[in-house]
Amino acid sequence: MEGLLDFVLRDILTRVGGVDRCVSEFIRITDQLLPERVFIRDVPELLQGSKTASGVPVRPQLLGSDPLCLADNAACLAGLGAEGIDLNFGCPSPVVNRHRGGSALLEEPEVLYRIVLAVRRAVPGHLPVSAKMRLGLHDDRRAEECALAIEAGGASELVVHARTKTDGYRPPAYWERIADIGSVVHLPLVANGEIWTVADAQRCREVSGCQSLMLGRGMVANPGLAQAIRAMDAQHCEPVVMTWPVLFELIDQFWWLVVEHLDRDQQTGRLKQWLNLLRRVYPQAQAAFMAVRPFHNPADVVNWLKGQRLSLDV
Numbered sequence: 001m002e003g004l005l006d007f008v009l010r011d012i013l014t015r016v017g018g019v020d021r022c023v024s025e026f027i028r029i030t031d032q033l034l035p036e037r038v039f040i041r042d043v044p045e046l047l048q049g050s051k052t053a054s055g056v057p058v059r060p061q062l063l064g065s066d067p068l069c070l071a072d073n074a075a076c077l078a079g080l081g082a083e084g085i086d087l088n089f090g091c092p093s094p095v096v097n098r099h100r101g102g103s104a105l106l107e108e109p110e111v112l113y114r115i116v117l118a119v120r121r122a123v124p125g126h127l128p129v130s131a132k133m134r135l136g137l138h139d140d141r142r143a144e145e146c147a148l149a150i151e152a153g154g155a156s157e158l159v160v161h162a163r164t165k166t167d168g169y170r171p172p173a174y175w176e177r178i179a180d181i182g183s184v185v186h187l188p189l190v191a192n193g194e195i196w197t198v199a200d201a202q203r204c205r206e207v208s209g210c211q212s213l214m215l216g217r218g219m220v221a222n223p224g225l226a227q228a229i230r231a232m233d234a235q236h237c238e239p240v241v242m243t244w245p246v247l248f249e250l251i252d253q254f255w256w257l258v259v260e261h262l263d264r265d266q267q268t269g270r271l272k273q274w275l276n277l278l279r280r281v282y283p284q285a286q287a288a289f290m291a292v293r294p295f296h297n298p299a300d301v302v303n304w305l306k307g308q309r310l311s312l313d314v
Contacts, residue, residue, distance in 0.1 A: 004273060005220065007044050007058075008261055012254045013219060014056040016242070018226030022058045023132070023214075026088045028101065029064035033072045039080060050083040059130065063088040065100040067114040071122035074129075084128035085119055087155075089146070092134065092165040103134045103165040109142060109149035116153025132159040132192070132214075135177050138166050147181045159190040159214050169217075178208035190214050196221065196280070201229045221280040223250060244284045245312050251275075251288075252305055259298060267298045 005013075010022050024043045027034070040046055045058040052058060060077050062085065064070050074085045089112060091102025098104075105111055112131075120129045131150050135143045143160075150158055160181060162173040173193030182189050191204050192214035201213055219225050224242030251274070258270050272292055278285035288308070295301055 004277075005216070007042075007052075008254065008257045008270070009220070009274065010045070010056075010058065011052050011054075011257060012250050013223050014052040014054045015250070015253075016223050016227055018224075018228070018230040019056050019215075019219075021083070022052065022056055023086045024058055024060045026061045026063035026091060026102075027073075028096075029062050029066070029070050029073050030099075031066060031069055033069070033076060036076065036080060039077055043082075046077075046080045046082065050081050057083040059084045059086045059128075061086040061088050061132075062119075063091060063096065063101050065105060065111060065115070067111075067118035070115055071118035074119045075122040078123040078127055082127070084130060084156075085123055087115060087119065087129070087131040089131055089133040089150070090159075090161050092168055097137075097165065103137050106133060106137050106142065106146050106165075109145045112146055113149040113153045116150050116155050120154035128156040129154065130157040130159065131155050132161065134161045134164055135167075135174065136164045138164065140164055140174070140177055143177060144181055144184050147185050151185045151187045155187055157188045157190065158185070159192050162191065162193040162208070173204075175204050175207040178210060182209050188212065192216065194218075196225075198225070198228050198232050201225075202232070217277060220274065221277045223247065241281070244282055247278070247282065248308060248312060252309070255301060255305060264298060268292070268295045268301055271301060 006025055014022065027042055039060065043058060043060045045051055050058055060082050062070055062073060077085060088102055089105050093102060096102040116129065116131060123129065133146055147158060160178045162175050162178050171194055175191060178189060178191050189210050190212040191208040191210040195201050195204055195213055195215055196218040204213060205211060215226055255271055258267050262270060275285050275289040275292060279289055291304055292301060
């Protein structure tokens, strides 16, 4: 989730629990080997064993169309201690697609095969090479063909976002097509798309045939979602949603990480961005978003946080 789920938010969300692994924002690879500092800038978890502060592994994700160049960069990441390599064949961004990246490659299954094969050969055998794809670019007619190409290249796992590029992020997600893909490939599949609640997770598993799920916007809007799904798995009951006071503590921690790591002119925008998504689940986030929305000076956010803390302590 470019521009949103960076290392700061990964840190905060993995503190809650329930997450087995994170994938980084995509790192765009064109025609050169990137300097190590670029990888560390985007995935600073590489400096701590490729894990978040709470110990959750983070897998760097590469996006591009040149098999050899992607392989060289994957080898560099392996040398930096990456937990594995993930390949992006799903990004629907028009800019990315115009430059033959992301979901545009779903029109070229043979290129998917060459990319996965080159990366698989470039990194040590014990490191997983996973991939994420959509159902297709304009339609889903080649979904199975693309998945088979990724499998043939040697991928160890495949995440399927159950929509085409043309579908964008509009509901529904076509989870039944993941089941179709699962009937022709043998590598582990992970279902993704429109999982906002525990009930969504249950239904997605039933329809897709996948037990493993990737959470995106649903986890950002409801930071307790992965933990809630885990609780449901263990107890077979609907777990309690994280309370606003508990979430506020995470928001406060998030803010100070933003201040520590991001440029001043980015700070208030990042908080607004997260509060905007939190409004989907938390009514209190609506009031918080409206209060913070006019702020451009980080000092105003600090004062607002202090006021909120006082009101929560009453």
